[in-house]
Amino acid sequence: MIERGHHDMGGLPAGKVERSEHDYPEWQRRVDAMVQILRLAGRITVDELRKNIEGLPPAAYDKLEYYEKWVSSLTQTLIQRGLISTDELGRKMEEVEKRAKGG
Amino acid sequence: MPKVAERAAVAAKYKPGERVRVRKSAPLGHIRTPFYIRGQVGEIERLCGAFPNPEELAQMRSGLPAQPLYRVRFKQKDVWPDYRGPDSDVVEIEIYQHWLEKA
Amino acid sequence: MSEQGSYRPFTYYQLMETSLRELLVEKGILTDEQVNAEVAAMRARTPERGAHVVARAWVDAEFRKRLLANGTAACEELGYEIPGLHLVVIENTPQVHNAIVCTLCSCYPRVLLGLPPDWYKSRNYRSRMVREPRAVLAEFGLRIADTVQIRVHDSTADMRYMVLPMRPKGTEGWSEERLAGIVSRDCMIGVAVPQLAV
Numbered sequence: 001m002i003e004r005g006h007h008d009m010g011g012l013p014a015g016k017v018e019r020s021e022h023d024y025p026e027w028q029r030r031v032d033a034m035v036q037i038l039r040l041a042g043r044i045t046v047d048e049l050r051k052n053i054e055g056l057p058p059a060a061y062d063k064l065e066y067y068e069k070w071v072s073s074l075t076q077t078l079i080q081r082g083l084i085s086t087d088e089l090g091r092k093m094e095e096v097e098k099r100a101k102g103g
Numbered sequence: 104m105p106k107v108a109e110r111a112a113v114a115a116k117y118k119p120g121e122r123v124r125v126r127k128s129a130p131l132g133h134i135r136t137p138f139y140i141r142g143q144v145g146e147i148e149r150l151c152g153a154f155p156n157p158e159e160l161a162q163m164r165s166g167l168p169a170q171p172l173y174r175v176r177f178k179q180k181d182v183w184p185d186y187r188g189p190d191s192d193v194v195e196i197e198i199y200q201h202w203l204e205k206a
Numbered sequence: 207m208s209e210q211g212s213y214r215p216f217t218y219y220q221l222m223e224t225s226l227r228e229l230l231v232e233k234g235i236l237t238d239e240q241v242n243a244e245v246a247a248m249r250a251r252t253p254e255r256g257a258h259v260v261a262r263a264w265v266d267a268e269f270r271k272r273l274l275a276n277g278t279a280a281c282e283e284l285g286y287e288i289p290g291l292h293l294v295v296i297e298n299t300p301q302v303h304n305a306i307v308c309t310l311c312s313c314y315p316r317v318l319l320g321l322p323p324d325w326y327k328s329r330n331y332r333s334r335m336v337r338e339p340r341a342v343l344a345e346f347g348l349r350i351a352d353t354v355q356i357r358v359h360d361s362t363a364d365m366r367y368m369v370l371p372m373r374p375k376g377t378e379g380w381s382e383e384r385l386a387g388i389v390s391r392d393c394m395i396g397v398a399v400p401q402l403a404v
Contacts, residue, residue, distance in 0.1 A: 003129045004138045010309030010360065011139035011183070014333035017345055021323045026245070027223050032321070033244035034227060037236050040289065047160035050311055051133040066312075066327055068219040075226055081163065084229050092225040100216045135362045137309050139336065151292075154364050172363050179358075188340050191355040197363035 006058040028067035035074055044077050052076040111168035112153035113200065121147045122206040123175060125198060133161035136202045140194075144206045145177035148195060156199065171200040248321070253391035255286060256318040256368055259295075260394065261386035264373045277368065281318065288317045296359065297370040298399075303350050305343065305396030306359045306367040307335040315366040319391050326395065336360055346397040369396040376402050 024032075038044045052073035053061070061069065078084045117123055127142035135157050150173055155166025179192040186192070216224075230236050259281055263270040273280035277293030293315060296304040308314065309332045314322040325331050335342050339358050343350060350356055359367045371393045377385060392398035 005134070008134075008138045008310060009329060009333045010137045010307075011337045012333045014330040017325050017328060017330045017334070017342060019323075019325050019346070021325070024321065027220050029245045029248060030227065030241055031223055032248060033241045034230070034236065036244055036248075037240055041236075043235065045160045045163075047133060047157045047166075048163060050157075051161035053311070054133060062329070064219075066324075071219050071222050071226070075222055078226070078230075083233070083235060084226070088229060089225060092229050093221055096225050096228065097216070097221055100221075135310065137336075137360065137362060139309075151363070151365055157363070174365075183337055187338065188356065189352045192339070192357075193355065194336050194358045194360060196360045197365055199363070 005054055006061055007054045024067065028065075031067045031071045031074065035070065038074075038078075043083065044074075044081060048077045048080065049073045052080075113168050113170055115150050115153070115171040116200060117147045117150075117171075117173060117203065117205075119147050119149055123147060123173075123203040124206040125175075126202050126204060128202075133158055136198055137196065139182065140177065140196055140198070143177055143182055145175040145181075148174040148176040151197060154199075156201075172197055173200065173203070175203070251317055252320045253318075253394065254386065255320075256315070256391070256394045257386040257389035258382075259284060259286075259318065259368075260370055260389045261382045263295075263370055264377075264385055265382055270370075273370070286317065291315070291317055292365045293318070293368060294365045295368050295370050296357070298372045298396075300354070300372070302355045302357060303396065304357045304359065304367075304369045305335065305339055306361060306369065307332060308361045309333070309336055310360075310362060313361040313366060315368045315394075318368060319394055323391070343397060346392070348398055368394050370394075371400050374400050374402055 035049065039046060049070070053069050056064070056069060056072065064072070075089065079086055079089070122144060123146070124144045125136060125141050129141070150171060153169035153171050156170045157166065159166040174195055175198050176193050176195045178190065179186045179188060179194055180190050182194060227241065231238060259273065262284060263273050269280065272283070273295050274297060277295040278288060278291055281288055281293060298304055312322055312327040314326060316322070331342065336358055339356050340350060361367055371389065373385070374388070388400045388402065390398055390400070393400050
């Protein structure tokens with residue numbers, strides 16, 4: 001059902017709150033940092049970021065970690081804004097992956 | 104982004120204490136009026152100010168003229184038929200003027 | 207779930223982060239220095255900042271009034287740079303207990319409390335806190351009497367909320383620093399109240 005966004009969960013039945021906490025790895029902190037820098041520079045808005053998180057498929061919304069959703073959303077936002085292109089991103093990801101594997 | 108005082112704003116229609124209903128509408132796009140509160144009647148607690156419309160900001164538009172934003176107070180017993188708690192319990196939500204109508 | 211220090215292969219999302227950052231640096235949109243500086247600044251934003259504000263409000267009645275009237279301006283008085291934050295501080299009283307949630311995402315006064323805990327962003331908290339706050343608070347070990355009104359604040363827009371808890375009895379004459387020490391992050395979200403150390 002798309003009448004109610006998957007993210008729009010106030011009042012829905014749910015289970016006990018698990019009070020887990022964890023420290024965020026550096027790469028996830030960098031995602032947050034990039035979001036703040038780009039917002040302050042007026043390159044993106046939090047509203048676009050939220051829209052793109054809300055647009056994730058429900059299974060992804062539920063299963064991805066918080067910053068995995070944020071980096072996906074940030075990427076989509078930057079592509080929508082024309083700051084990066086899908087092609088550039090794809091080529092860069094291939095390059096980085098090759099480098100990581102020692103290639 | 105223009106400063107608050109400089110940007111065009113829609114005139115504020117409602118006053119603290121006034122009873123308002125949240126429109127029972129379910130469009131697509133980025134929306135900051137939670138599903139659970141649509142159709143509910145509450146009371147204006149205060150005018151928070153006027154801000155660019157997040158529904159438009161999410162689409163890379165300016166969101167101007169700024170929309171009045173209100174803190175609206177709802178009695179929990181009105182919102183949830185099965186609410187367990189005293190009649191005095193409330194939930195307070197910020198809602199943009201264009202989602203409200205006189206009750 | 208990643209653990210700091212333990213090896214794991216580069217995930218798709220880590221790959222995305224690295225690639226995004228390198229592209230943005232190449233295009234001159236940001237620099238590694240900026241990113242590192244912001245990560246460091248983020249680490250420095252801990253709940254101690256919020257606790258400092260609360261402790262000041264407890265000892266200084268005029269500051270408290272200013273804090274409740276304009277949260278942002280009052281925090282700036284204490285030297286906290288909070289660009290773009292519209293802070294609303296809500297006080298607990300013997301008649302009213304406040305708690306905050308963001309049902310739509312995870313809005314939170316990060317500049318004063320640091321990064322929000324996992325549970326604040328969880329489905330279970332976001333779904334149930336508006337509907338059955340008393341049951342959720344009980345799960346946190348906090349039982350609020352029926353004679354006390356609970357106000358749940360769902361931060362849907364530009365305001366960010368922080369609870370000003372009540373100062374507990376038995377703290378008369380305490381220094382601000384000592385007072386700040388009993389104000390936990392959870393007290394400022396509203397799922398706990400300050401406790402004297404056992």
